Amino acid sequence: xxxxxxxxxxxxxxxxxxxxxxxxxxxxxxxxxxxxxxxxxxxxxxxxxxxxxxxxxxxxxxxxxxxxxxxxxxxxxxxxxxxxxxxxxxxxxxxxxxxxxxxxxxxxxxxxxxxxxxxxxxxxxxxxxxxxxxxxxxxxxxxxxxxxxxxxxxxxxxxxxxxxxxxxxxxxxxxxxxxxxxxxxxxxxxxxxxxxxxxxxxxxxxxxxxxxxxxxxxxxxxxxxxxxxxxxxxxxxxxxxxxxxxxxxxxxxxxxxxxxxxxxx
Amino acid sequence: xxxxxxxxxxxxxxxxxxxxxxxxxxxxxxxxxxxxxxxxxxxxxxxxxxxxxxxxxxxxxxxxxxxxxxxxxxxxxxxxxxxxxxxxxxxxxxxxxxxxxxxxxxxxxxxxxxxxxxxxxxxxxxxxxxxxxxxxxxxxxxxxxxxxxxxxxxxxxxxxxxxxxxxxxxxxxxxxxxxxxxxxxxxxxxxxxxxxxxxxxxxxxxxxxxxxxxxxxxxxxxxxxxxxxxxxxxxxxxxxxxxxxxxxxxxxxxxxxxxxxxxxxxxxxxxxxxxxxxxxxxxxxxxxxxxxxxxxxxxxxxxxxxxxxxxxxxxxxxxx
Numbered sequence: 033x034x035x036x037x038x039x040x041x042x043x044x045x046x047x048x049x050x051x052x053x054x055x056x057x058x059x060x061x062x063x064x065x066x067x068x069x070x071x072x073x074x075x076x077x078x079x080x081x082x083x084x085x086x087x088x089x090x091x092x093x094x095x096x097x098x099x100x101x102x103x104x105x106x107x108x109x110x111x112x113x114x115x116x117x118x119x120x121x122x123x124x125x126x127x128x129x130x131x132x133x134x135x136x137x138x139x140x141x142x143x144x145x146x147x148x149x150x151x152x153x154x155x156x157x158x159x160x161x162x163x164x165x166x167x168x169x170x171x172x173x174x175x176x177x178x179x180x181x182x183x184x185x186x187x188x189x190x191x192x193x194x195x196x197x198x199x200x201x202x203x204x205x206x207x208x209x210x211x212x213x214x215x216x217x218x219x220x221x222x223x224x225x226x227x228x229x230x231x232x233x234x235x236x237x238x239x240x241x242x243x244x245x246x247x248x249x250x251x252x253x254x255x256x257x258x259x260x261x262x263x264x265x266x267x268x269x270x271x272x273x274x275x276x277x278x279x280x281x282x283x284x285x286x287x288x289x290x291x292x293x294x295x296x297x
Numbered sequence: 298x299x300x301x302x303x304x305x306x307x308x309x310x311x312x313x314x315x316x317x318x319x320x321x322x323x324x325x326x327x328x329x330x331x332x333x334x335x336x337x338x339x340x341x342x343x344x345x346x347x348x349x350x351x352x353x354x355x356x357x358x359x360x361x362x363x364x365x366x367x368x369x370x371x372x373x374x375x376x377x378x379x380x381x382x383x384x385x386x387x388x389x390x391x392x393x394x395x396x397x398x399x400x401x402x403x404x405x406x407x408x409x410x411x412x413x414x415x416x417x418x419x420x421x422x423x424x425x426x427x428x429x430x431x432x433x434x435x436x437x438x439x440x441x442x443x444x445x446x447x448x449x450x451x452x453x454x455x456x457x458x459x460x461x462x463x464x465x466x467x468x469x470x471x472x473x474x475x476x477x478x479x480x481x482x483x484x485x486x487x488x489x490x491x492x493x494x495x496x497x498x499x500x501x502x503x504x505x506x507x508x509x510x511x512x513x514x515x516x517x518x519x520x521x522x523x524x525x526x527x528x529x530x531x532x533x534x535x536x537x538x539x540x541x542x543x544x545x546x547x548x549x550x551x552x553x554x555x556x557x558x559x560x561x562x563x564x565x566x567x568x569x570x571x572x573x574x575x576x577x578x579x580x581x582x583x584x585x586x587x588x589x590x591x592x593x594x595x596x597x598x599x600x601x602x603x604x605x606x607x608x609x610x611x612x613x614x615x616x617x
Contacts, residue, residue, distance in 0.1 A: 145479075146475070160488075206486075
């Protein structure tokens with residue numbers, strides 16, 4: 033009897049520890065991130081946490097430091113101060129290709145297709161991040177292209193794709209590295225309405241695969257429908273964080289986007 | 298596809314029996330030199346054509362290979378053929394230095410850094426007389442009087458080089474190299490260690506170029522820094538071979554090597570003695586014109602634009 037109880041207490045303890053750990057284990061944690069270009073504070077003291085499995089939106093007017101935040105996360109540009117934790121480990125100063133191997137994939141706002149390679153070549157090259165043989169990489173590339181509805185364009189040169197295809201190629205290439213966290217940088221910009229719906233559908237399907245998504249987007253239709261939480265920044269500083277509804281009603285956000293008159297009325 | 302295979306088989310047979318049919322030393326010499334350029338051109342192509350890191354300093358590796366072979370004779374008293382083994386390896390050591398310094402730069406800045414590197418090494422070798430004999434150069438005794446052994450060694454080396462590069466480009470490394478050429482930032486975000494793989498490409502390239510240099514020492518039996526570290530005769534020629542034949546094609550540099558050696562010899566000998574002598578002085582000018590022609594009309598080189606050439610020839614035939 034007594035023995036049983038102690039075990040139960042222990043079990044409870046373990047459960048509690050488990051709960052506490054799970055609660056605190058954000059997939060990505062950005063702490064007081066600051067990036068200065070000379071005297072310009074592109075990102076100033078930004079802090080946020082992304083939990084596993086969510087779609088986290090990052091919004092802000094042009095030049096507010098969204099892409100710079102991305103570049104800091106995968107260390108395209110070294111951060112000035114602050115720290116970034118991925119799976120509770122600091123990734124500050126880690127080389128870009130290493131962050132990719134850890135499980136952070138990204139797309140570029142200004143798309144960077146490997147122009148003179150075929151579409152499948154692009155994705156195959158990327159798939160080598162996790163596998164070593166040509167065959168495995170090809171198979172993975174097929175799967176990813178199929179997932180992104182690009183399979184029928186697979187033998188075209190990447191430079192011959194229209195902008196919508198290039199954006200999807202960016203996603204496919206990032207997915208082929210099997211990321212746990214995917215950074216999407218304005219993948220809906222320049223798409224027409226039906227393409228937008230397809231993009232939203234694709235993002236949802238990526239989430240359903242269990243991949244956490246951090247997304248930068250200007251198009252409100254996209255960001256408001258898919259995000260679980262949104263973080264708004266302006267001039268490199270946080271102005272709001274919360275559910276899409278909360279952020280949309282936040283006066284500071286309205287001011288940043290539409291000007292002070294709208295915020296009061 | 299089938300036509301391609303048949304062409305390759307015929308080329309293989311022709312290259313194997315060539316020196317047995319054509320007994321002239323002069324023509325054998327030309328083909329040996331061309332085969333050596335196949336090696337250098339293909340190596341340059343791996344780094345510049347496939348990996349996108351245009352080098353103006355391949356003379357560093359060629360000269361280093363040649364001097365390694367030479368120093369084996371003058372300082373160690375061993376056969377210069379040891380240089381064939383170690384020339385490539387010593388060239389790789391130099392490549393590590395070049396890569397360490399120059400790969401911090403991208404695009405044209407990298408090219409200029411390699412150009413400067415080549416000139417620096419040439420000056421060092423010229424002035425380090427206790428090791429290299431300086432401007433006196435190194436003279437050795439040839440191992441064979443006949444050209445046949447040299448021909449088959451050069452042929453093996455050329456085949457090995459082209460084949461290894463072909464295999465590399467079919468592998469994971471090949472995908473990595475082309476990704477780096479197309480977009481270094483994208484490659485990095487795809488998990489490719491761009492610094493490492495640029496160095497891998499450079500090392501393979503330097504190895505074969507060094508082997509070619511060691512072969513040159515063995516074959517020509519005389520080297521001096523002005524020849525083997527020459528910007529004009531080695532570094533630039535390597536680029537021309539690649540560009541004329543076809544950048545980023547497997548056999549392009551091989552085709553380019555034969556064209557360039559052919560053109561060079563034709564003008565150097567003033568159309569084999571048929572034209573006035575002053576023409577031989579103008580061969581650099583002709584190189585320039587040839588490059589302008591290739592860039593304007595065959596931007597992808599003779600092999601890269603083979604389809605275009607074929608269409609053009611057919612059009613002329615049809616109009617006749």
